[in-house]
Amino acid sequence: AQSVTQLGSHVSVSEGALVLLRCNYSSSVPPYLFWYVQYPNQGLQLLLKYTSAATLVKGINGFEAEFKKSETSFHLTKPSAHMSDAAEYFCAVSDGGSSNTGKLIFGQGTTLQVKP
Amino acid sequence: DSGVTQTPKHLITATGQRVTLRCSPRSGDLSVYWYQQSLDQGLQFLIQYYNGEERAKGNILERFSAQQFPDLHSELNLSSLELGDSALYFCASSLSGGDNEQFFGPGTRLTVL
Numbered sequence: 487a488q489s490v491t492q493l494g495s496h497v498s499v500s501e502g503a504l505v506l507l508r509c510n511y512s513s514s515v516p517p518y519l520f521w522y523v524q525y526p527n528q529g530l531q532l533l534l535k536y537t538s539a540a541t542l543v544k545g546i547n548g549f550e551a552e553f554k555k556s557e558t559s560f561h562l563t564k565p566s567a568h569m570s571d572a573a574e575y576f577c578a579v580s581d582g583g584s585s586n587t588g589k590l591i592f593g594q595g596t597t598l599q600v601k602p
Numbered sequence: 603d604s605g606v607t608q609t610p611k612h613l614i615t616a617t618g619q620r621v622t623l624r625c626s627p628r629s630g631d632l633s634v635y636w637y638q639q640s641l642d643q644g645l646q647f648l649i650q651y652y653n654g655e656e657r658a659k660g661n662i663l664e665r666f667s668a669q670q671f672p673d674l675h676s677e678l679n680l681s682s683l684e685l686g687d688s689a690l691y692f693c694a695s696s697l698s699g700g701d702n703e704q705f706f707g708p709g710t711r712l713t714v715l
Contacts (some may be wrong), residue, residue: 529606529694
């Protein structure tokens with residue numbers, strides 16, 4: 487079975503500071519990994535995804551994530567936080583095997599607060 | 603705007619009732635996923651349909667059922683509703699499955715009183 491653990495349900499940073507949101511996964515097959523963002527009262531939007539190509543993945547809005555198989559991690563970073571980055575962030579895993587349906591298993595989410 | 607539409611936006615009903623949530627996928631997408639988001643359970647995968655056929659099942663209760671119609675829209679039926687069914691229900695669509703990006707609708711907020 488696959489699972490995702492997001493360390494820290496709430497992260498607070500100052501505007502301009504580094505953003506680091508942590509995600510560890512568990513999967514018995516090569517995983518596909520995703521980061522989604524959810525703004526208040528909206529659906530989820532894909533930030534970036536890893537599908538076994540380059541281990542450093544660049545996404546929208548200046549975010550990037552690095553797949554580290556040895557650490558089973560897929561942490562999300564952004565060099566400089568903007569006020570508009572305040573939202574809830576979800577890490578998700580799906581089965582990268584031959585029978586992959588694409589169903590997503592989500593972590594519990596991390597709320598990012600950006601202070602002026 | 604993701605291109606995925608969900609109706610209604612809000613639904614308030616009583617315990618024991620039955621409701622139907624509707625989802626229209628993005629044009630060209632064959633796969634539809636349903637997810638439930640609640641405070642205690644987080645975001646959970648319920649069920650997936652691909653081109654009219656059920657493809658994957660998650661933590662979906664027996665009181666819940668879904669289908670995908672020939673025009674590819676999907677409906678999630680929730681019956682014998684309980685207070686604990688109150689949640690945000692998202693529909694997402696993708697081209698097929700696998701690593702294709704899933705586009706999420708705005709959700710239907712269900713409140714069971």
